[in-house]
Amino acid sequence: MTHNNKSLALRLDRLLHSGQQHLLCGGLKGIEKESLRISAAGQISQADHPYALGSALTHPYITTDYSEALIELITPPFADIKDALTYLDDIHQFVYANLDNEMLLATSMPCGINGDESIRIAEYGTSNVGRMKNVYRQGLWHRYGRTMQAIAGIHFNYSVPVGLWQALHQQEGSTLDLQAFTAQGYFGLIRNFQRIGWLILYLFGASPAICKNFFKSRPQLMAQFEEFDQGTLYHPYATSLRMSDIGYKSQNQANLKIDYNSIDGYVSSLSAAINTPYPDYENIGTVVNGEYRQLNSNILQIENEFYSTMRPKQIAESCEKPTVALRRRGVRYVEMRSLDLDLFNPIGIDEDKARFIEALLLTCLCTDSPPVDEKNREVFNNNQLAVANKGRQPGLLLNNNGNSIGLQDWVHEILESMQPLCAILDQNNPEQPYSKALQAQQAVASNPDLTASARMLAQMGELKMPFARFGINKSAEHKNYFAGRTLKPSKNQQFIGMAQESHAKQQAIESQAQLPFDEFLNRYFTQTCA
Template structure:
């Protein structure tokens, strides 16, 4: 495929015309990865977060998500994705020796669930902020059940190169301040991701099947699936059931109309949901018999409860609401949340995938991104659900701007338009890793059997394995891999020092709390 200059987006043409396309190369990439601790028998761990890993409340890189058993690994952001992945690898090397007989589940969809109560809610100590994190999770339990919260995924954090912004600002001839322009451009990226993000599910979705134990608390939901075997259900052409209505997405929030057309609109619409009472949640109660069941009885308890595929992010100061951080300092980066764990990779993501995602996010940034209307939200959501549930179906048609188009043809259009970006990102590199990543995904579009979802089902059939057995066996291989790859002594000492510092920091926070929890919560929500 030849790149035709006249077909490039205006922003990219401008960069090329002014010989500043190299500015695309220095974006910062960070990764967050969730993994359930499971027993040798495949059940969810009932043990507390290992103390040797530090404090889940204050450790910057090793924490927990919803469950005490749901570990979360966080890397710092790096310009070189190899550094990001290397740091993630080191985190796993540090954690594994402290797991004893347990291991990390390699898949996004949990197995071995014995009802909701088999999933322990994360604990963060006795401080006010720790109590708030725990109560928030109790609220999620009462609202959605614990099972959905045990689903794991990878979040890809991306910050556009700082030196690129003034150039794009000049090109736009915008009268807005640079800070306002940056936030507007990030929201343009997010809107385009909503339009095209189904591509991530097709290419990298790795949850085409589910253990029947997942439905123990909601057996009626199992009726929509076909039976793969005695213990597994699936959709024959599914890519990412994690991103379907039974997984990461929530039907409870289907009516929310969050505004992605501007920073102010986003903050105001999200804040409105956090401050609007909801009868079903009022029936649960907030403080029942002196014990908090949820933070409030509103549509959303806090911002993080809104299950979006991509979030605009700003680093919040201690105790600062995320929406206020955005309002005060604008968007700093985006968090892409639709990536399944790649169970065929020990850390859940490989370099080729990460490079493709970086180029894809730049594609979303550089192309025109008109405001999103109410109807478009429904169309984008429908496209995503179609791909999640039946993305590998031959001839599957999606809705692009009101017209039917096959997934295959639309994907080809996007990959074609990504060529120039990948070529720019490869400048100075003899092995052309971005263009190779693009070529690999082109092959996956042309042959659905190469998708992770198809490969997983093929492996299960070939080996006569149910999904839970396949997941456990793969997890055991990853455990063996990391146990055979210990950290070097210097890095080991650095992580041990970090863990000790985090425990001390938690103790200091607990010792210095002066407010009772009621007052702390009141002040938190009163921020404006």
């Protein structure tokens, strides 16, 4: 990374020389947090999404993901990460007040499931939009099974300050217009994150163990794991099995060659996958006995089916395809998807971790990012899988630009490269929150026993407790934490109002005349950016 450090210094030097380093501060941050609703006994909920929380179809901040029980809590974007975390805490308080006897599972890997049929697919009402969301999930079931999609995580959304793009555009004398230059910069950030994103798994991975029940629908996969106890499988040095190859990944997706070298290449390659038939999925059938099994039989039904550690995002208008939104209006923010739930924290993420991630993403932005080819992509994937499965293994070697390097050496090199960004982000704040967040991870880098994955396995061992019981106990602790607090009346009323408004919005959508579903899908998939 020596040449990268030089290029990092060059870009920062330009900002410092022009007195514009403050433009690195204040990028917008938002958080999306998934959690399974479970009973007090730890079983996945079979109940409807609680009515008091609003409509999962239309609520802006409280919805569901794959399963009816997989709740998703979303914050608006904020310039100060403290505000985003406060909002996430408020949502949790409101949700817990309306969960009756249920609680949110604290772990990323699911407990309390009993095969695919125990996982109820999310429902979104009778409108064409709602039906499309449900049919898409039906397709995921037929393609991958339901169990993997009960996995939960946190997505960290980050938008680079607009003023920074304008300054970099001018300083670098780009001949591109600002929208194209911004997209180019975001894709550079993404490529660099693909190079070093395994760092998130090492530092913050918190899924080193799995319930045996997770494999009830795929028992052949159990042989690759060791037995922790009668109910738990694990890898001794694993960090994030959620991000290993037991999740969404499949052979057909492994063969996809999605282009991250430009926005045009990305949109074209992703669109090709959505429009290319796949024989195995053709065998499933699209409409069988009058019922949709999937949206189509192509490699990907829609863009969201492609699993990646980071996505370029643009806010889509109603029924607008994500690729069309990107083509029309460029990249607005990136969505980092590789963060496990922190089961030691009631909301799944803390301020230090969020500040560290912001600094890491800006380091990726400010560092030279050469184009990548298929060989590079294979290296990035192999590094990620190695860290996911055995990241704490002493002496583990990774591939850095064709050279073997010890994981710990590379970690320290990356963290050192982040120091200038952290100093700027602190903006002379005497508390130095970004530098302190970096220092906290430097301590973890020097001692793998301090990682969340190691702490989790150590506590399970000391307590002689299987993963499921450990996760359920942590979930109960979090429920008690929120039970002992009271949401401000004004904030509670605000959430009640949003829930009511979302139900009214869904009813309005469903009261409108609906196109035949076949025609609705045809219009959706044939839209272009013209």
